Amino acid sequence: GAVVSQHPSWVICKSGTSVKIECRSLDFQATTMFWYRQFPKQSLMLMATSNEGSKATYEQGVEKDKFLINHASLTLSTLTVTSAHPEDSSFYICSAWDTQETQYFGPGTRLLVL
Amino acid sequence: AQKITQTQPGMFVQEKEAVTLDCTYDTSDPSYGLFWYKQPSSGEMIFLIYQGSYDQQNATEGRYSLNFQKARKSANLVISASQLGDSAMYFCAMREAVISNFGNEKLTFGTGTRLTIIP
Numbered sequence: 001g002a003v004v005s006q007h008p009s010w011v012i013c014k015s016g017t018s019v020k021i022e023c024r025s026l027d028f029q030a031t032t033m034f035w036y037r038q039f040p041k042q043s044l045m046l047m048a049t050s051n052e053g054s055k056a057t058y059e060q061g062v063e064k065d066k067f068l069i070n071h072a073s074l075t076l077s078t079l080t081v082t083s084a085h086p087e088d089s090s091f092y093i094c095s096a097w098d099t100q101e102t103q104y105f106g107p108g109t110r111l112l113v114l
Numbered sequence: 115a116q117k118i119t120q121t122q123p124g125m126f127v128q129e130k131e132a133v134t135l136d137c138t139y140d141t142s143d144p145s146y147g148l149f150w151y152k153q154p155s156s157g158e159m160i161f162l163i164y165q166g167s168y169d170q171q172n173a174t175e176g177r178y179s180l181n182f183q184k185a186r187k188s189a190n191l192v193i194s195a196s197q198l199g200d201s202a203m204y205f206c207a208m209r210e211a212v213i214s215n216f217g218n219e220k221l222t223f224g225t226g227t228r229l230t231i232i233p
Contacts (some may be wrong), residue, residue, distance in 0.1 A: 032218050043205065043223045044159075051218075091157055095221075101147065101166070103209075103221055105159035 002028050002098035006106035013084055021079045021109045023050075023094035027075035030096035034103075035067075038091040050077040066099075076103055084113040117141065118208050120224035127196050128232050134181070135191040135227050137206030146210050148189040149221065150180065153203040162204075165189055193229075201231045 003026040013019050023033055031052045036044040048069050049057040056069035066088075068080040081088050093108040119138045127133040139148065150162040165173045165180045173180045181190040194199055206224040 033222070038157075043225050046220055049218065049220070056214065093157070093159065095159070097219070101164040102161055103149070105151075106161075108157040110157070 002026075002102070002104045004094065004096055004104045004106040006094060007107050008109060009107060010110050010112075012112045012114065015085050016083055019081045019084055019111060020078075021081075021092055021094075023077045023079070023096075023106050025075045025096050025104075028096075028098050029059075030077075031074060032094045033071060033077040033094055035069065035077070035079050036093045038093060038108075040091075044093065047079075050079075052077075062078065081111065084111070086113045089113045117222045118206055118224035120206055120227050122227045123225070124228045124230070126230050126232055128214060130195055131196060131230065133193045133196050133200075135193070135204050135206075135229065137191065139187050139189060139206075139208050141187075141208065141210055143210040146208055148180070148182070149207040149209070150178070150189075150191045151205045151207065152200075153205060153226075155202070163191065164201045179207075185222060196231050198231050198233060203228050 005024045007022045034052040035047045036045050038044050046059050047062045050069045050071040052071045058064045070075040089112050091108050091110050093094055095103050095105040097103050117140050146167045148165045152160040163173050163175045163178045163180050165182045172182050177194045179192045204225045205226045207221045209219045209221055
């Protein structure tokens with residue numbers, strides 16, 4: 001099946017710093033990618049839809065200035081958590097549709113803000 | 115209103131037995147897709163099976179089958195001959211399709227069921 005990669009898989013940072021997470025579709029092109037956030041023992045919550053060459057669409061309640069999304073090419077989307085705080089610690093996971101029947105997910109990035 | 119409902123927060127099943135994970139959904143869109151994903155402790159989301167709303171037959175993929183009852187709006191996942199490696203969180207999800215705008219459709223997830231296989 002199609003492969004979506006994410007980097008880094010783990011990141012620990014100090015409060016106030018910014019963290020960039022990359023999401024790549026390795027063997028297919030994705031004009032749209034999705035960014036989710038998952039807290040422990042909870043379901044995935046969609047944060048934003050990343051669109052190649054245009055602005056991302058954010059879900060209600062998600063601060064767009066806090067979570068900057070850039071979809072610079074058909075295979076790469078990045079999520080930058082700006083001025084991270086401990087409450088931003090979470091599991092971030094991206095995805096993209098390969099076909100109408102399959103949305104593939106990256107392996108996720110665990111962010112811990114100290 | 116919740117669009118995807120998974121009523122079983124946790125299940126314990128003996129190894130080699132079959133297990134059914136429940137999922138009900140709510141949509142007024144005649145065209146939609148239903149998905150099941152497995153999330154082991156590593157966190158990755160593993161695609162298991164897909165059922166389209168117009169599909170006449172229930173989807174099957176190896177040991178996984180989807181019991182699709184359209185009138186009841188249910189899409190239960192059946193795992194036959196469970197294995198220890200099946201222990202994980204399982205999420206049901208729905209895509210309300212806009213075929214002409216493929217690639218932009220969101221997935222809505224249920225709250226998940228934690229399945230534990232007992233040796």
